[in-house]
Amino acid sequence: MATPSIVDARAIHKHFGALHVLKGVDLKVAERELVFVIGPSGSGKSTLLRCLNRLEEPSSGSIVVDGIDMLDPRTDINHARQRIGMVFQSFNLYPHMTALGNVTLALRKVAGKSRAEADRLGRAALERVGLADRSEHTPGQLSGGQQQRVAIARSIALEPRVMLFDEPTSALDPELVGSVLEVMRSLRMSGMTMIVVSHEMGFARNAADRVVFMDDGLIVEQGAPAEIFEHPAHDRTRAFIGQIQRH
Amino acid sequence: MIQTFFNFDIIVASWPIVMAGLLNTVLLSLIVVPLGLFGGLLLALLASIRHPLVRWPLMAWVDFFRAFPPLVLLILLFAGLPFAGLDLGGFACVAIAFFLNTGAYYGEIFRAGIESIPTGQVEAARSTGLNRLQALGYIVLPQAVRNVMPDLLSNTLEVVKLTSLGSVVAVPELLYQARQAQSLTYNPTPIVVAAIIYFLMLWPLVRLLSRLENRALAGRR
Numbered sequence: 051m052a053t054p055s056i057v058d059a060r061a062i063h064k065h066f067g068a069l070h071v072l073k074g075v076d077l078k079v080a081e082r083e084l085v086f087v088i089g090p091s092g093s094g095k096s097t098l099l100r101c102l103n104r105l106e107e108p109s110s111g112s113i114v115v116d117g118i119d120m121l122d123p124r125t126d127i128n129h130a131r132q133r134i135g136m137v138f139q140s141f142n143l144y145p146h147m148t149a150l151g152n153v154t155l156a157l158r159k160v161a162g163k164s165r166a167e168a169d170r171l172g173r174a175a176l177e178r179v180g181l182a183d184r185s186e187h188t189p190g191q192l193s194g195g196q197q198q199r200v201a202i203a204r205s206i207a208l209e210p211r212v213m214l215f216d217e218p219t220s221a222l223d224p225e226l227v228g229s230v231l232e233v234m235r236s237l238r239m240s241g242m243t244m245i246v247v248s249h250e251m252g253f254a255r256n257a258a259d260r261v262v263f264m265d266d267g268l269i270v271e272q273g274a275p276a277e278i279f280e281h282p283a284h285d286r287t288r289a290f291i292g293q294i295q296r297h
Numbered sequence: 298m299i300q301t302f303f304n305f306d307i308i309v310a311s312w313p314i315v316m317a318g319l320l321n322t323v324l325l326s327l328i329v330v331p332l333g334l335f336g337g338l339l340l341a342l343l344a345s346i347r348h349p350l351v352r353w354p355l356m357a358w359v360d361f362f363r364a365f366p367p368l369v370l371l372i373l374l375f376a377g378l379p380f381a382g383l384d385l386g387g388f389a390c391v392a393i394a395f396f397l398n399t400g401a402y403y404g405e406i407f408r409a410g411i412e413s414i415p416t417g418q419v420e421a422a423r424s425t426g427l428n429r430l431q432a433l434g435y436i437v438l439p440q441a442v443r444n445v446m447p448d449l450l451s452n453t454l455e456v457v458k459l460t461s462l463g464s465v466v467a468v469p470e471l472l473y474q475a476r477q478a479q480s481l482t483y484n485p486t487p488i489v490v491a492a493i494i495y496f497l498m499l500w501p502l503v504r505l506l507s508r509l510e511n512r513a514l515a516g517r518r
């Protein structure tokens with residue numbers, strides 16, 4: 051194998067009661083790779099991401115992230131999760147804390163940094179997302195785009211090995227989408243490994259290394275963006291992409 | 298009229314008795330309010346475990362003690378426990394009855410507060426490596442308590458008022474002592490004094506509650 055994979059998920063199944071949501075998904079992601087995941091609503095994209103950091107318990111399969119067996123009961127999951135950043139569609143900031151407070155909480159309580167050290171790292175993270183001057187603002191005083199960038203800062207402050215994005219721009223007004231994509235692009239430039247679920251096809255075209263198409267709990271096909279977008283091998287992929295592009 | 302209801306000599310004479318009662322009322326409140334808060338928080342935390350084996354008994358517990366009149370509960374404990382070989386005395390019976398009754402009320406308030414916090418915030422916290430307890434302590438509870446502060450305060454007001462039930466089981470709290478003084482002096486003045494003391498004690502809380510409620514309204518706008 052050429053490059054070692056940071057994420058190695060195999061035969062992931064997930065049931066919600068009688069509902070079989072993931073039906074044996076294999077996903078390998080190499081270091082510094084940006085994998086872009088697309089697929090119709092309900093195909094299991096969010097569930098797959100949430101299984102990777104075990105916010106959702108897979109029913110079966112194996113997941114290794116940065117050499118850590120995520121499903122091994124002996125694994126300290128809270129320690130492992132610091133290495134996996136996650137950004138949500140709805141930001142999920144802590145509204146009772148300032149931007150800096152949001153970013154430094156895990157630094158202090160999980161990574162065990164002193165307040166001074168956490169503040170320093172937190173400010174650096176906010177600077178990276180272009181919000182150095184907003185550190186004392188609460189989420190309520192920030193625009194959606196700024197909130198999402200604080201959420202990104204909250205993750206990158208922990209220096210994760212891989213970042214998961216679940217529709218990071220879907221809740222944003224169109225004019226605010228660009229600022230968040232800009233930050234994601236710069237993250238990619240800095241060499242971050244990323245798995246991105248999104249409908250931003252433009253971003254996929256010029257930033258993704260690989261596009262993965264999911265449908266009905268399975269990865270139907272995957273390949274370079276140009277390949278998937280211009281010459282999809284499967285009808286389902288073609289139908290989905292046609293639908294997206296008509297919007 | 299004044300001679301009957303606000304007799305100065307009787308005020309002076311009964312003052313020590315009434316003050317002893319006030320002291321006990323304050324003491325009783327200082328015991329039953331934290332006890333109820335603690336019990337309520339415990340119930341609310343248990344309620345966040347969604348397992349049916351926890352959920353149903355918990356719901357039955359809360360429903361039962363909310364439906365049960367606290368006075369009946371108190372007398373039942375006071376009169377019934379000795380037959381079970383447990384003679385705890387009036388004070389302990391009040392504490393237990395309040396723990397059961399107001400704990401259930403506080404529990405529902407805390408539960409509403411906890412459920413008002415979007416689960417996404419907890420997921421975000423967990424995704425950064427915080428454990429369940431840290432997410433609860435740093436993210437959920439601070440916001441939950443702030444959201445239900447008016448309800449907590451309003452319930453506390455009720456609890457302090459309800460301490461007067463202690464008089465039924467001979468706990469020498471304010472009302473009981475005032476009635477003692479009344480029967481010693483054959484004059485209602487001590488009761489009037491007690492009423493005024495209750496009012497003066499609770500009025501600041503009522504004011505605070507109004508301010509909190511107004512602020513909550515303004516915040517929602």
Ligand SMILES: Nc1ncnc2c1ncn2[C@@H]1O[C@H](COP(=O)(O)OP(=O)(O)OP(=O)(O)O)[C@@H](O)[C@H]1O
Pocket residue numbers: 066069071089090091092093094095096097098
């Ligand atoms: N906690 C849950 N309990 C029960 N069913 C769930 C749960 N989470 C997801 N599902 C179901 O699993 C299926 C896949 O959901 P998922 O959120 O992974 O899809 P998705 O591809 O992310 O869709 P979308 O594009 O709408 O976000 C859906 O049918 C959904 O209703």
Ligand SMILES: [Mg+2]
Pocket residue numbers: 095096097216
């Ligand atoms: Mg989704």
